[in-house]
Amino acid sequence: MSTNPITNETSLKNRPGLRWALIVLWTVVVSYTLVVLGVSLSPKITDAFSLNITQTLLGIPALLQAGLEYGIDILLVFGFFFIGGLLVVRRSDDWFAIFTSLFLITFGVRITNLANTIAVTPGYETLGGLILALGDIGIVLFMMLFPDGKFAPGWLKFAAPLLVFMMLGIYVFPESPFFWEKLGLAPYLVITTTWYFFSFGVCIYRYRHHATLAQRQQIRWVFIGALGPLLWFILFELSNLFIPALNDSTVFAAGFQMVARLLSIFMFLMLPFSIAISIARSRLFDIDLIINRSLVYGTLTFGLVLAFAMLLGTISLVFKNFHQGDQSLLAATVFSVAAGALFQPARKKLQRFVDRVFYHIQIDYQKTPGKLPFCPEPGISGATLSSYRGLKLIARGGMAEIYRATSPTNGRTVAIKILPATLATDDQFRRRFLREAEIISGLDHPNIVRVIDFGDENGAYYIVMDYLTGPDLSNLLKQEKRIPLPTLVGILQGVGEALDYAHLHGLVHRDIKPSNVMLDSSSLPERAVLTDFGIAKITDAHTKITATGVLGTFDYIAPEQIQASAEVDGRADVYALGVMAYQMLTGHLPFERPNTGALLLAHLSAPPPDAREQVRDLPRHVAYSIQRAMAKKPKDRYATAGEFVAALASA
DSSP, rough: OOHHHHHHHTTTTTOOHHHHHHHHHHHHHHHHHHHHHHHHHHHHHHHHOOOOOOHHHHHHHHHHHHHHHHHHHHHHHHHHHHHHHHHHHEEEEEEHHHHHHHHHHHHHTTTHHHHHHHHHHHTTTTHHHHHHHHHHHHHHHHOOOOOOTTTTTTGGGHHHHHHHHHHHHSSTTTTTOOHHHOOOOHHHHHHHHHHHHHHHHHHHHHHHOOOHHHHHHHHHHHHHHHHHHHHHHIIHHHHHHHHHGGGGSSSSHHHHHHHHHHHHHHHHHHHHHHHHHHHHHHHHOOOTTTTHHHHHHHHHHHHHHHHHHHHHHHHHHHHHHHHHHHHHHHHHHHHHHHHHHHHHHHHHHHHHHHHHHHHHOSSSSGGGGOOOOOOSSTTTTTTOOOTTTEEEEEEEEOOOOEEEEEEETTTOOOEEEEEEHHTTHHHHHHHHHHHHHHHHHHHHOOOOOOOOEEETTTTTTEEEEEESSSOOHHHHHHSSSSOHHHHHHHHHHHHHHHHHHHTTEEOOOOOOOOGGEEEETTTTSSSSEEEOOTTTTTTTOOTHHHTTOSSTTTTTHHHHHHGGGGGGTTTTHHHHHHHHHHHHSSSSSSOSSSHHHHHHHHHHSSOOOOOTOOOOOOOOOHHHHHHTTTTGGGGGGGHHHHHHHHHHHHH
16 A cells, blocks of 8 residues: 555655654653553552451442542553554654654543642652643644644744643642642633643644645544543533532532543543544554454443443442431442343444444444354255245255255246245345345346246245256355456356346346356356345335345445445445455455454455455456455446456456
8 A cells, every 4th residue: 555645744764763763752751651650550559459358348439439440540541552552553654653642642641530640749740740741732732733744834833832831831840830730720721721722723724724635534533532532621620610519528529520530431532532533544644443443342341331330339329328227239239230231232332323423334234134043954845835846955045045946837947045934924024035036037137047936825935046057156166265367257247247237227236245146057158147136226216125234245245335225336236246356366355354343344444455465476457457346435446347347357
């Protein structure tokens, strides 16, 4: 992949001396930050281990509260450290990537209670204050420089030294009258929020007057993410300023502080996640951060655990204050049962929200039905169905069973596709099955399977088709491992002609894959026949047949099917044909991922791989043709399947 033009301006590839100096600086600052965390945590850990069993049991509520506090801090630090560390590991040759990494790490520690506590501990004010200063300087400078590392307008470079001077002045020198603890809350908030709002104003100015279209997309994500910490800071710090009762030792004040800490998980982590998403979607710094989805999911899970634990603590506190007896154990038991029932649904809803909002995955892949359970003795084997005799099961897929039978009219062998009894009771599947029969029966092409008859008999829904004697491409690939280019072109020519015919008649297949292409050996040369139009889309048709979430096999699914399945056209089939061509030539799928979510994200954002990395003697134009067929945007692909196949076959 070529380097993003944005990062060329901040590249250190031709400045190795500066690169290593910045890496050393990064190492020093991160080491210092970790030392500050260690100084904050070590006394707490020592005190915890020094308690005997009796003290521990009596102090469970306090331990629970402390555990939640430290758990939230550790979660925040982990989120910021992960993204920051990944940045510097993957792009240590870019100064803005190094700066972004440093800013994330120092700001992630700056927002914790641990850092703020040590910054007001006598004798440690300078040690902790430097972290607070670096965090505030980092976020303001980042917002002013993102995404190209330049000040816009240019005079902002004179504001940067003033920012550094002021932040160091209020945080690092405890004897100074301008030290943040001596200033008072109101002046302190005025100084810090003024700089924050100033950086946001610079960001908006850049967006309107200097940013390119690609940079605007990046700025939008980062701007949204930066709003989280700013809003939390304003809402809760200002509340403490204007509502003194929130600082009292009351149940209401304790509950408010607990809610503030809980919201800090999500509002603060918006920043590193939005930066990660901006990098992943825009390929800023040329880093593939699809892995951040797993981090998001893990953080959501941990955050929910902390949320339930904090609610448990609040409920226990309320019971202690409003009941004469200590009913906290009863409250904990009731709450634990309720939390156990609600945790998994809440986690799934949060994951679904992340998929929709951040990654634009509009299909609910978790609800997609799996394959049918295997039944060794099908109920209608050997029986007669609508005068078709000698039914014998020959194949079973995720949505149907295929039988071989004898036609009553001419004695020829036919194939009968039957909707299993387990699905026949579902109206959605019945309508989808019969719709497939109606669609194919209206098509007449030698490379599309021919429907002879269809209907239902005693609750058995069936489609009678030509019996094809050869294997499907999936089985052929298992036997051969790889298909030579001349053979592949011959096969895909028939498939391409079938797809172009279907597209011309307003039909999009939407499930192109090797198992849906049969090789009919009854004719010479072998004929490739396209089958299974079960989830085909009729152009401009309004149907809810696919409401079950079955929108194509995920190994071959086009990005637009993932994002908005109602808006696909024939180019979605071209994408799937490109995936299939890559697989047949190389023996591997282009996107092999450990789980479904990662696979869908790969289809959305990962660049199509070069098939020559797997097959070195493959012609250059063939590899390029496959990559073009698998372009993320439909407008960048071939207009027709036939055009793609012709490109593969060209000398």
